[in-house]
Amino acid sequence: MAKPFLAFLRFSFISLYPEMKHLSNLFKESFYSVYKYTGTVEEFPVTFCSGEFNEDYTFVLFPWVKKLSLSPLQIGNELGEQLITGNKIKSYSIVKGFFNFSLTDEFWIQQNYLFNHDALEVRIKLNTEPKKYLIEYCSPNTNKPLHLGHIRNILLGWSIYKIFKSLGHQVETSQIVNDRGVAICKSMLAWLKYSNGLTPEQAGIKADHFVGEYYVLFETKFKEEYDAWQSGEIANQIFNQNNKEEDTRDSFFKKYKNEYFNKYSILGKEVRDMLLAWERNDPETISLWKKMNSWVYEGFDKTFQKLGVSFDHYYYESQTYLLGKDIVQSGLDNKVFYKMEDGSVWIDLEDIHLDKKIILRSDGTSVYITQDLGTARLRHQKHAADQYIYVVADEQEYHFKVLFEILKRLKEPYAQGLFHLAYGMVDLPEGKMKSREGTVVDADDLIGEVISEATKTAVERGEIAALTEAEQLSICSKIGMAALKYFILKVSAKKRMIFNPKESVDMQGHTGPYIVNAYVRIKSILRKSECKNKQVVPEQIAIEERNLIKQLLYYPDVLMDSAKTLDPSHLANYLYTLAKDFHKYYHDFRILKAETENLTQWRLLLCGNISRVLFHGMDCLGISMPERM
RNA sequence: GGUCCCGUAGCUCAAUUGGAUAGAGCAACUGCCUUCUAAGCAGUAGGUUACACGUUCGAACCGUGUCGGGAUCACCA
Numbered sequence: 001m002a003k004p005f006l007a008f009l010r011f012s013f014i015s016l017y018p019e020m021k022h023l024s025n026l027f028k029e030s031f032y033s034v035y036k037y038t039g040t041v042e043e044f045p046v047t048f049c050s051g052e053f054n055e056d057y058t059f060v061l062f063p064w065v066k067k068l069s070l071s072p073l074q075i076g077n078e079l080g081e082q083l084i085t086g087n088k089i090k091s092y093s094i095v096k097g098f099f100n101f102s103l104t105d106e107f108w109i110q111q112n113y114l115f116n117h118d119a120l121e122v123r124i125k126l127n128t129e130p131k132k133y134l135i136e137y138c139s140p141n142t143n144k145p146l147h148l149g150h151i152r153n154i155l156l157g158w159s160i161y162k163i164f165k166s167l168g169h170q171v172e173t174s175q176i177v178n179d180r181g182v183a184i185c186k187s188m189l190a191w192l193k194y195s196n197g198l199t200p201e202q203a204g205i206k207a208d209h210f211v212g213e214y215y216v217l218f219e220t221k222f223k224e225e226y227d228a229w230q231s232g233e234i235a236n237q238i239f240n241q242n243n244k245e246e247d248t249r250d251s252f253f254k255k256y257k258n259e260y261f262n263k264y265s266i267l268g269k270e271v272r273d274m275l276l277a278w279e280r281n282d283p284e285t286i287s288l289w290k291k292m293n294s295w296v297y298e299g300f301d302k303t304f305q306k307l308g309v310s311f312d313h314y315y316y317e318s319q320t321y322l323l324g325k326d327i328v329q330s331g332l333d334n335k336v337f338y339k340m341e342d343g344s345v346w347i348d349l350e351d352i353h354l355d356k357k358i359i360l361r362s363d364g365t366s367v368y369i370t371q372d373l374g375t376a377r378l379r380h381q382k383h384a385a386d387q388y389i390y391v392v393a394d395e396q397e398y399h400f401k402v403l404f405e406i407l408k409r410l411k412e413p414y415a416q417g418l419f420h421l422a423y424g425m426v427d428l429p430e431g432k433m434k435s436r437e438g439t440v441v442d443a444d445d446l447i448g449e450v451i452s453e454a455t456k457t458a459v460e461r462g463e464i465a466a467l468t469e470a471e472q473l474s475i476c477s478k479i480g481m482a483a484l485k486y487f488i489l490k491v492s493a494k495k496r497m498i499f500n501p502k503e504s505v506d507m508q509g510h511t512g513p514y515i516v517n518a519y520v521r522i523k524s525i526l527r528k529s530e531c532k533n534k535q536v537v538p539e540q541i542a543i544e545e546r547n548l549i550k551q552l553l554y555y556p557d558v559l560m561d562s563a564k565t566l567d568p569s570h571l572a573n574y575l576y577t578l579a580k581d582f583h584k585y586y587h588d589f590r591i592l593k594a595e596t597e598n599l600t601q602w603r604l605l606l607c608g609n610i611s612r613v614l615f616h617g618m619d620c621l622g623i624s625m626p627e628r629m
Numbered sequence: 630g631g632u633c634c635c636g637u638a639g640c641u642c643a644a645u646u647g648g649a650u651a652g653a654g655c656a657a658c659u660g661c662c663u664u665c666u667a668a669g670c671a672g673u674a675g676g677u678u679a680c681a682c683g684u685u686c687g688a689a690c691c692g693u694g695u696c697g698g699g700a701u702c703a704c705c706a
Contacts, residue, residue: 062686096649097687181706182706362704367705394634397701425700491643496635496700497642503654508669509668511668528665561645573643573644574645577653
């Protein structure tokens with residue numbers, strides 16, 4: 001079970017928002033006046049009434065049976081009479097231990113009106129104590145283009161950013177770019193050896209893909225070299241001496257690959273030499289490194305732009321990989337760390353089941369976690385945020401547990417505000433994505449596909465044929481992106497998900513375009529009408545309308561829930577439900593040609609409110625919607 | 630082996646955090662466009678919530694055990 005992001009909210013199932021809290025208060029007050037029972041509002045949770053009972057909300061009586069030594073029926077009736085007499089509710093019915101009740105028409109009219117104007121944003125921020133957040137997401141390597149895994153990371157990070165911002169927090173985003181190391185050197189070396197100085201522009205290939213191709217080329221050449229080597233004398237000796245597990249020749253050499261790279265490979269030696277040259281600031285190597293990285297960034301920026309995300313701060317591993325040694329020293333001074341005879345530095349976390357962990361190598365160089373200790377401190381010095389959220393796949397859960405624990409033991413002042421949004425990895429229907437087997441889904445390809453699929457559908461329907469080409473393009477790309485983003489964000493962030501490329505381009509059913517369609521339908525109605533934004537008193541209020549308003553009232557709680565669990569999927573699923581309820585309402589009720597003008601105005605008001613919530617919610621998912629489709 | 634996560638309809642996912650008869654979408658089948666955009670609506674069919682005990686008014690959810698799947702436990706990043 002994932003720990004709740006804000007632990008103090010864990011047991012608070014009472015809405016913090018006035019309209020919903022009002023309901024709990026009703027019961028709190030009734031319990032006092034009927035039974036002289038005083039309690040906190042948290043003891044009186046109110047939930048939605050199940051659809052089959054035709055009432056608005058439900059209060060569960062079971063817990064009170066023991067406390068009051070009365071039957072559910074008696075409690076329900078006594079409460080019900082009291083509430084009805086006070087004109088607090090319109091009706092109630094008791095089914096088993098459930099007290100189902102409906103609110104008065106006045107309440108719903110008032111709410112539908114109140115939800116109008118800019119009130120939405122104000123209401124959402126009502127319960128926020130503004131804090132400063134820094135959200136780190138994406139963290140790409142610069143040797144190849146972004147893929148599906150990055151997309152999930154990016155969409156989650158961005159959505160969390162939007163959600164916290166809409167709740168009224170001060171939020172900034174950052175990205176740490178893994179711009180150094182063996183991987184980028186492989187791309188560099190391959191380019192140097194085989195490209196004849198070709199540039200992405202000359203090749204007509206998106207620049208990050210261009211660099212990625214040289215990475216692949218390196219791996220191909222390396223494999224050729226390795227395969228040839230395997231039939232040689234040295235390989236034979238190694239196989240005969242070291243194959244203790246009685247593997248086949250193939251599987252033995254598969255495992256031996258890393259060692260070959262480090263010990264025997266010519267290409268491997270060249271790469272390591274290049275890395276050393278980079279580390280001693282060799283001008284030619286640095287300039288090549290800068291050139292190839294700049295190509296990659298140019299490509300990344302285009303992808304970020306298509307995804308509609310941005311970053312406030314960039315950190316580069318090349319500038320941070322030496323950080324953290326001062327922390328190591330202070331950790332030794334405080335006896336949080338200890339030194340082995342060979343000079344390596346360790347921390348013992350076995351008391352909390354986290355093993356012993358190396359902090360500094362025996363040769364004094366840093367490891368992954370050393371850097372992260374250093375960057376954590378650096379970031380706090382620069383940004384002084386209250387909370388730091390790392391959006392990183394759950395395969396690194398252990399790493400972050402260790403990291404956070406170390407920082408706590410070092411008594412770093414920001415240590416309590418560190419969170420790891422550990423999202424699940426993305427699998428394909430065939431299984432894991434493996435770059436070696438070429439099954440990685442490329443980000444740009446995927447984006448291109450969903451947009452072309454959206455365009456195909458739009459052309460078939462012909463609804464937007466009259467618009468200019470630029471407008472059509474904009475609409476189609478919005479719809480395509482809505483499909484892709486929603487497809488990923490609707491599943492719980494913490495769960496591993498299976499990504500079926502075929503289904504990701506679906507435009508019907510539980511999809512982004514379905515929600516966009518609801519919004520577009522409302523916009524179309526609003527274009528054809530005049531909504532006077534007045535508080536009208538309709539002749540009658542349908543249960544469907546009460547239900548829609550009820551959903552709208554619930555929205556701020558959903559946002560808050562997504563924030564506290566760091567999981568936009570709650571919001572995504574809520575928006576689907578709202579859109580679904582609207583689609584049905586739209587089908588069953590005439591809005592422009594309602595029975596009376598009063599009703600038309602009432603319904604227009606409601607539709608406008610729905611469109612505002614849809615827009616706001618989709619915006620919080622990082623999805624922007626067109627006005628027509 | 631230690632630690633952590635997961636197991637819900639043929640498939641992909643929900644379930645207002647312990648509530649009522651476990652819901653959607655996809656795939657299959659059937660209806661609805663002279664009516665505010667059919668990327669829609671309505672319907673049929675599909676379930677021993679992996680399994681077994683336990684906790685209580687009530688369990689997919691909490692506890693114990695079993696079985697399956699995954700991640701992680703580097704002087705890699």
